[in-house]
Amino acid sequence: xxxxxxxxxxxxxxxxxxxxxxxxxxxxxxxxxxxxxxxxxxxxxxxxxxxxxxxxxxxxxxxxxxxxxxxxxxxxxxxxxxxxxxxxxxxxxxxxxxxxxxxxxxxxxxxxxxxxxxxxxxxxxxxxxxxxxxxxxxxxxxxxxxxxxxxxxxxxxxxxxx
Amino acid sequence: xxxxxxxxxxxxxxxxxxxxxxxxxxxxxxxxxxxxxxxxxxxxxxxxxxxxxxxxxxxxxxxxxxxxxxxxxxxxxxxxxxxxxxxxxxxxxxxxxxxxxxxxxxxxxxxxxxxxxxxxxxxxxxxxxxxxxxxxxxxxxxxxxxxxxxxxxxxxxxxxxxxxxxxxxxxxxxxxxxxxxxxxxxxxxxxxxxxxxxxxxxxxxxxxxxxxxxxxxxxxxxxxxxxxxxxxxxxxxxxxxxxxxxxxxxxxxxxxxxxxxxxxxxxxxxxxxxxxxxxxxxxxxxxxxxxxxxxxxxxxxxxxxxxxxxxxxxxxxxxxxxxxxxxxxxxxxxxxxxxxxxxxxxxxxxxxxxxxxxxxxxxxxxxxxxxxxxxxxxxxxxxxxxxxxxxxxxxxxxxxxxxxxxxxxxxxxxxxxxxxxxxxxxxxxxxxxxxxxxxxxxxxxxxxxxxxxxxxxxxxxxxxxxxxxxxxxxxxxxxxxxxxxxxxxxxxxxxxxxxxxxxxxxxxxxxxxxxxxxxxxxxxxxxxxxxxxxxxxxxxxxxxxxxxxxxxxxxxxxxxxxxxxxxxxxxxxxxxxxxxxxxxxxxxxxxxxxxxxxxxxxxxxxxxxxxxxxxxxxxxxxxxxxxxxxxxxxxxxxxxxxxxxxxxxxxxxxxxxxxxxxxxxxxxxxxxxxxxxxxxxxxxxxxxxxxxxxxxxxxxxxxxxxxxxxxxxxxxxxxxxxxxxxxxxxxxxxxxxxxxxxxxxxxxxxxxxxxxxxxxxxxxxxxxxxxxxxxxxxxxx
Numbered sequence: 001x002x003x004x005x006x007x008x009x010x011x012x013x014x015x016x017x018x019x020x021x022x023x024x025x026x027x028x029x030x031x032x033x034x035x036x037x038x039x040x041x042x043x044x045x046x047x048x049x050x051x052x053x054x055x056x057x058x059x060x061x062x063x064x065x066x067x068x069x070x071x072x073x074x075x076x077x078x079x080x081x082x083x084x085x086x087x088x089x090x091x092x093x094x095x096x097x098x099x100x101x102x103x104x105x106x107x108x109x110x111x112x113x114x115x116x117x118x119x120x121x122x123x124x125x126x127x128x129x130x131x132x133x134x135x136x137x138x139x140x141x142x143x144x145x146x147x148x149x150x151x152x153x154x155x156x157x158x159x160x161x162x
Numbered sequence: 163x164x165x166x167x168x169x170x171x172x173x174x175x176x177x178x179x180x181x182x183x184x185x186x187x188x189x190x191x192x193x194x195x196x197x198x199x200x201x202x203x204x205x206x207x208x209x210x211x212x213x214x215x216x217x218x219x220x221x222x223x224x225x226x227x228x229x230x231x232x233x234x235x236x237x238x239x240x241x242x243x244x245x246x247x248x249x250x251x252x253x254x255x256x257x258x259x260x261x262x263x264x265x266x267x268x269x270x271x272x273x274x275x276x277x278x279x280x281x282x283x284x285x286x287x288x289x290x291x292x293x294x295x296x297x298x299x300x301x302x303x304x305x306x307x308x309x310x311x312x313x314x315x316x317x318x319x320x321x322x323x324x325x326x327x328x329x330x331x332x333x334x335x336x337x338x339x340x341x342x343x344x345x346x347x348x349x350x351x352x353x354x355x356x357x358x359x360x361x362x363x364x365x366x367x368x369x370x371x372x373x374x375x376x377x378x379x380x381x382x383x384x385x386x387x388x389x390x391x392x393x394x395x396x397x398x399x400x401x402x403x404x405x406x407x408x409x410x411x412x413x414x415x416x417x418x419x420x421x422x423x424x425x426x427x428x429x430x431x432x433x434x435x436x437x438x439x440x441x442x443x444x445x446x447x448x449x450x451x452x453x454x455x456x457x458x459x460x461x462x463x464x465x466x467x468x469x470x471x472x473x474x475x476x477x478x479x480x481x482x483x484x485x486x487x488x489x490x491x492x493x494x495x496x497x498x499x500x501x502x503x504x505x506x507x508x509x510x511x512x513x514x515x516x517x518x519x520x521x522x523x524x525x526x527x528x529x530x531x532x533x534x535x536x537x538x539x540x541x542x543x544x545x546x547x548x549x550x551x552x553x554x555x556x557x558x559x560x561x562x563x564x565x566x567x568x569x570x571x572x573x574x575x576x577x578x579x580x581x582x583x584x585x586x587x588x589x590x591x592x593x594x595x596x597x598x599x600x601x602x603x604x605x606x607x608x609x610x611x612x613x614x615x616x617x618x619x620x621x622x623x624x625x626x627x628x629x630x631x632x633x634x635x636x637x638x639x640x641x642x643x644x645x646x647x648x649x650x651x652x653x654x655x656x657x658x659x660x661x662x663x664x665x666x667x668x669x670x671x672x673x674x675x676x677x678x679x680x681x682x683x684x685x686x687x688x689x690x691x692x693x694x695x696x697x698x699x700x701x702x703x704x705x706x707x708x709x710x711x712x713x714x715x716x717x718x719x720x721x722x723x724x725x726x727x728x729x730x731x732x733x734x735x736x737x738x739x740x741x742x743x744x745x746x747x748x749x750x751x752x753x754x755x756x757x758x759x760x761x762x763x764x765x766x767x768x769x770x771x772x773x774x775x776x777x778x779x780x781x782x783x784x785x786x787x788x789x790x791x792x793x794x795x796x797x798x799x800x801x802x803x804x805x806x807x808x809x810x811x812x813x814x815x816x817x818x819x820x821x822x823x824x825x826x827x828x829x830x831x832x833x834x835x836x837x838x839x840x841x842x843x844x845x846x847x848x849x850x851x852x853x854x855x856x857x858x859x860x861x862x863x864x865x866x867x868x869x870x871x872x873x874x875x876x877x878x879x880x881x882x883x884x885x886x887x888x889x890x891x892x893x894x895x896x897x898x899x900x901x902x903x904x905x906x907x908x909x910x911x912x913x914x915x916x917x918x919x920x921x922x923x924x925x926x927x928x929x930x931x932x933x934x935x936x937x938x939x940x941x942x943x
Contacts (some may be wrong), residue, residue, distance in 0.1 A: 023284070037190035038183015040412065042361045043446040047860035050361055078183035091181040095173055098825045101833060102660025103410025105188065106848030127300045128867040136860070138361050138413050139660050141832030141897075142868040 007068045011036065012080030020067050025030075029067035038078040038107050049064070049135035052108040053077050054093045059112045078107035081114065089146075089155035090117055098147035109135050113149060115142035120132060121157040168888075170678050171390075171825035176410075176664040185410040188365040188380045193439040194369075197226055199429060200286035200442075202276035203451060205857070207302035207853025208315065210273070211266060211295060217411030219278060219292035224285035226436065228293070229277045229428075231265035235529060237431055238262055241422050242392065247327065248576045254328040258318050260524060261491040262424045263656055268297070269317055269486035270522050271855055272451020274424050279432060279440065302521040302853035306481045307460060309518045309587045313476035313673045315421050317486055317519040326488050327517035331499060333574040334510030336466075339475030341523035343466035343502040347546050352922040353535040353902070354458035356845040357530045358865065359865055360659070362412020363444035364404030368433035368821050377404045379430055383687075384419035385697025390689040392422060393430050401693070406685030414659035414838070416528040417454040419699045420490060425452075443462035450858035454490075454526040457483045457847055459498060465543040466510075475510030477501065478539065480519045481650070482532075485524040488499050488651025492517065494525060494532035497577045497631075500901075501571050502536030503583075505590045505629050505791055506562040511575065521853040527699065529837055530898045533630060538923060541903040543625040546919065555907070556603065559627055563590040577787070578700070579634040585789040588817070590627060592877045597625060597793035597815040600877055606797065620802055621810070624904035624910025625795040632790050632818075632892025633883070637783030638750035639694045642671055642714040644722065644776035646762070648681045648742050650675060652714075655695020656707045657687035662826040663703060667711050667824055670888070674715035675740045677754065686878075701790070701892025704822055709886045711747055717778035725757050760861060788883035788891040789803045792816040794835075794900045796872075798908040805927035805934075807843055807909060809872040816885065819891035827893050828876050834897015836871040841898065842905035844870060846924050863876040917941060 004019040011034060017088045018033050030039050030053065037098040039062060042050035046064040053062045081088040087095070090110055109132060109139045116123075123131070124132045129142070137145065164170060179185040203535040222488040231238050240259040247255040264275045276293050280286035299313040309324040319326055340346060367380040377399060383389050383406070390406040395795040397404070410420065425442050433440040444452065465747060467473055482495040495515045503511060545564075564571050565590045577583040598604070606623055613747040614621045639653040652671055658664065685691045695707075723734035726744040729752060730737070738745045745751045754776070762774045797811040814831050821827050848856040857863040865879035882889025902923040909930070910920050916937045925933075 021284070029650065035192065036183070036597055037187070040187070040362070041189070043362075043860050045446065045861070047858060048361060048446075078181075082182070087178070087181060094181055095177040098171075098174065098829050100177065100180055101662065101829055102361070102413040103176070103185060106180055107183055108851050110181070111589075115560070121297075122358070132865045133869045135232060136361065136414070136865050136867060138359060138865065139833045139911075141834075141836035141874060143832045144829060145873070146860075146868065 005068050007067050007071045010074045012076055015065065021070050022066065024067045025063055026065040026067050026070055029123040030062055036079050037079050039045040039103050040107055041065060042069040042105065047136065048105070050105045050108040052135065054111055057115065059115065078110055081110060090114060090152040093152035093155060097144050097148035097151055099140060099144040105135060105137045108135065109145060117149060119151045119158055121153060123153070165673045169678060169821055170669070170823065172665060172823055174668060175668060175680060176662070176663050177645035180410065187362060187410050187412060187732040188382050189443045190369060191367045191380045193369055196439040196441055197279050197436065198283040198284060198286050198383065198441050199279050199432065200290055201274040201280070202290045203265060203448070204271055204275055206268055206299055207271050208298055208300040209262065209268050209297040210300060211268065213296045214276060214299055215294040216276060217264040219289040222285065222289045222292055222401065224281040225289045226279045226281065228289065230267055234262060236263065241489050243491060244421055244489050246492050247492055248496060248580050250329050250331060250617045251574050252664065256321055258487050258519065260424060260487040262427045264318055271853060272448065272523060276789060279673040281932045304520060304851060304853050306483045306518040306520060306850055309520060310516070317808060319519055321773045324519045326484050326519050327492055327515060329492065329515045331513050331575040332511065334475065334509040336475040336477050338510040338732050339592045340466040341585055343474050344469040345467045345547065345550060347465060347543060347550065349463040349546065349921050350457065350541050351542060353538045353843055354846060354924060355456040355528065355530065355534050357450070358849050359863065360413030360418070363446060363449045364418065364423065365443040366429045367437040367439060368430040370433040370437060370616065372437045375403060377430060377434070379388040379404065381406055381426060382410055382907065383408050383421065384414050384417055384420060384657045384699060386657050386689055387693055387695045388697060389426065390693065396433060397430060402800055405690045408657035411657065411659040416531060416699065417526060418659065419697050420454045420524070420526045426822045427681045431523055446532045446860070447858055449836060450855060451523060451862065454524045455485070455847060456494065456527050456528040459760055459856050461539045463539045463543060465547060467547055467551070469551065471547065471553045471561050471919045471920060473506055473508050474506055474563050476511045476735045479514040482515060483522065483525060483827060484517050484521050485520060485522045487524050488517065489524065490526040493578045494527055497532035498536040500536070500573065500575055500577050500583045501533035501632065502540045502631070504537060504540045505564060505627050507564045507568065522849060529834065529895050531895065533899050534841065534902060537628045537900050540905045541900065542906070542921065545907050556598060556625055560591060560594060564588065566865045574819050577631055579787060581786055583631060584786055585629065586786065586883050587881045588789055588791050589881045590791060592799060593791065593793045593815045594627060595819060596877045596879065597795045600813040600815065600875055601625065601795040601797065601811060611880065620800040620912040621797060622908045622910065623795065623797050624821060624908030624911065625793065626903045626907065627793045628900040630701065630703035630892065630896050631787045633703055633784060634700050634787040635706070635783050636696060637781050638696065638707040638710045639692065639779060639781040640711040640714045641692055642711065642718045642778040642779065643752050644675070644718060644758045646755055646758045648753055648777060650677050650712055652682060652711060653685045653692040653845065654707045654711060655692045656698045656703055659698065661703055661821065666704060666822040666826055667708065670708055670711050671715040675754070677742050701894040704890045705886060705892055706784065707783055708822065708890055709888050710780055712888050713780035713782060714778045717780055718776055721776050721778065722754060722757060725761050726752055729760065739740035762888040786885060788819060790818045790891040790893065791898055792896055796904050796905045796908050798905070800912040801911060805930040809839065812874045813877065814874060814897065815879060817881050818893035819881060819883045820889035821878070822890065830893050831876050831897040832874050832896065835874050836866055837898040838901020840866045841924055842902040843925055846926065908940060
């Protein structure tokens with residue numbers, strides 16, 4: 001078990017190189033090896049979506065991947081959504097629409113939604129619900145999250161109208 | 163009336179940290195030299211431990227220590243009784259509390275047996291595989307009614323029974339009431355309330371610093387002050403040597419106030435012993451077994467009414483599953499017993515509660531805390547009565563509502579706070595009328611439903627009422643201080659798990675000091691900042707902590723005006739506080755920052771009795787709680803082939819007294835309803851006959867997603883509580899309480915052709931299929 005492998009990965013634009021066991025989960029790697037604790041772990045079996053990160057631009061569950069699989073790839077976590085002290089329109093919209101309560105699931109929602117809001121200028125409510133159906137939130141009942149998604153899309157695609 | 167800050171939909175102070183991944187949760191704590199714990203837990207519901215062999219685990223590289231109950235010596239003690247039994251005459255109560263590690267016998271699947279500490283969590287979990295426990299399986303106690311039969315196996319042999327408690331409460335004379343009744347309806351009800359499944363599992367990090375002689379603990383608890391005091395006592399430390407921090411917590415909903423969990427007792431002990439920081443983070447599977455549940459009750463209930471639908475009395479005998487231990491006393495079943503009475507004027511009540519030990523995870527409050535069970539029974543009884551008497555279901559409720567001039571209304575039964583359940587205030591009819599309007603009750607029943615039925619659709623409406631005793635004592639406190647920057651610091655002892663305290667508490671202070679909410683820093687759940695208080699539970703933050711903060715802010719306002727009055731030589735009542743400044747009528751002004759500097763002089767003399775700073779600490783302890791209430795209504799459509807149920811419309815009319823932040827209250831209601839929807843049709847705790855939990859993953863225990871939770875329309879009725887100055891009532895649990903009762907009524911209504919009578923919750927497609935089959939057979943046979 002103790003054989004170590006080199007993982008070289010770009011996270012939020014920074015290149016990291018670490019020696020890890022083959023069995024180390026990508027979520028543990030991001031949180032405990034790189035210290036990027038904004039990515040949260042809710043279930044470790046791929047249902048809750050709290051650990052979602054962007055892997056080469058696509059949302060993936062980091063608890064269902066091994067760190068070694070990320071070798072040579074590019075990852076974005078919630079810490080990389082906006083420069084320090086600033087917020088991505090999606091983060092702003094979550095704040096304005098009260099789309100988070102305890103905030104534990106929020107990073108996962110944000111990372112799932114980033115590609116969605118950027119590529120869907122006019123989604124229906126049903127499409128928004130489907131887009132977040134792989135992320136569990138126990139606090140909000142989702143309604144304010146759906147409103148935040150609409151608000152974010154307005155900010156990104158229809159800023160003249162805002 | 164809303165104030166400038168109080169009552170406004172102000173955006174939250176806590177959001178930026180949470181949205182950018184900077185908020186500290188317990189598992190984010192990383193300390194040099196930290197070691198990691200994993201627990202070997204029982205695979206059996208009920209078994210004797212013959213022997214434990216840990217020798218192979220100790221040999222594994224990276225393992226630091228392996229501990230069984232024997233290794234804990236005198237530190238091994240059953241946990242404290244968190245809530246003593248209420249003072250009810252002839253009460254039976256047997257206390258059996260959880261132990262840190264099982265000794266001699268395991269009493270539920272998931273009970274911790276061995277603790278392993280290693281250099282990493284991966285190694286600690288590897289070492290669990292090295293341990294051999296020789297178990298002698300015993301027959302488990304699973305069914306709560308069979309548990310009381312004479313030959314049932316015993317969870318605690320020394321007791322000689324599985325009965326943990328029996329409490330009989332009475333109001334009036336039920337038998338006399340029944341004798342006068344035109345109609346008496348009796349049924350057996352089954353209600354199962356699931357588990358909290360907060361998105362963050364539990365966790366604890368303990369750091370004993372031998373040179374500082376100081377213990378710092380990060381704990382996902384709802385009650386950091388109580389944890390600190392208890393741990394200091396257990397570890398033989400002074401309370402001032404222990405700091406418990408409940409940092410950002412990823413949802414709690416009740417189970418995180420259970421105390422002390424075995425892990426909470428063990429991790430600090432281990433840190434003290436190893437002189438190293440120790441971390442244990444629960445995984446999701448452990449959360450299903452080791453974090454407390456709520457689970458089921460069986461009620462045999464009877465209602466006596468006049469021909470015109472007036473309630474003469476209610477009688478109930480019920481059984482409550484408390485699991486293997488009862489550290490939380492009788493809070494959950496007492497809530498069921500009391501909340502059953504609802505918003506109705508019931509002259510006679512006789513209720514017998516039987517609490518039963520089983521070989522299952524411990525039961526403690528989860529959002530609603532037993533109130534669901536009571537509401538379900540009462541609302542179902544009224545639905546059946548309405549049908550039998552040919553009265554509209556909203557009309558039978560209206561006729562029995564406690565009228566607004568009858569408050570305070572004494573229910574004459576003892577509530578969870580040990581005093582008679584007295585409703586402070588309420589106005590139920592306007593809430594019902596508003597809910598009917600929002601769901602379009604008359605039009606739906608007269609036009610919409612017949613039209614859709616003619617199209618072959620199965621649509622139905624559910625509408626129910628409830629009350630919730632909130633904001634109970636004993637007390638909370640707060641310290642408010644204007645700092646020399648002009649910013650305000652607020653500290654209180656309750657913990658926060660998403661309730662927006664950093665904002666709503668700041669709004670209460672802003673209303674008194676007229677300081678921008680963003681310039682008010684609220685600290686909750688850090689015993690180094692405030693070390694008095696009992697915790698976040700029973701929808702009491704806004705009421706109890708809120709009023710303590712209000713009192714402290716008022717006191718600081720007085721001090722500010724007094725200090726400014728001395729500065730300007732003008733009486734305080736001629737001064738005005740505005741935007742962080744004090745103004746005189748002739749246009750002079752001074753900032754709060756400058757006043758704070760002047761209030762803490764570094765040289766010179768002050769008048770005798772002068773207190774430094776612009777600071778005050780105040781406490782609030784209500785004699786009784788505040789009663790929130792409301793009406794939920796929904797329209798559902800049932801697919802009679804697949805037995806899927808879709809909620810087409812959902813309406814909540816809610817009265818939580820004065821609202822501090824309407825955005826926050828709406829969020830609380832939405833979230834509550836979502837959990838109620840889960841409890842109606844998706845979430846179910848299933849144990850098999852061996853006492854094995856069959857639903858121990860999110861693949862089996864189904865939390866509702868955005869596809870299942872409908873849009874929710876919220877209407878407000880405001881009846882301020884006369885028993886606290888802010889007029890607030892709790893709002894945290896209400897959304898989750900009546901949902902299943904409304905859901906079942908709506909499903910029954912949608913399937914009216916089948917003449918179905920549903921006496922249980924939750925439902926599921928499978929269960930609905932069975933119920934319909936039974937109903938069809940009954941009809942044909």
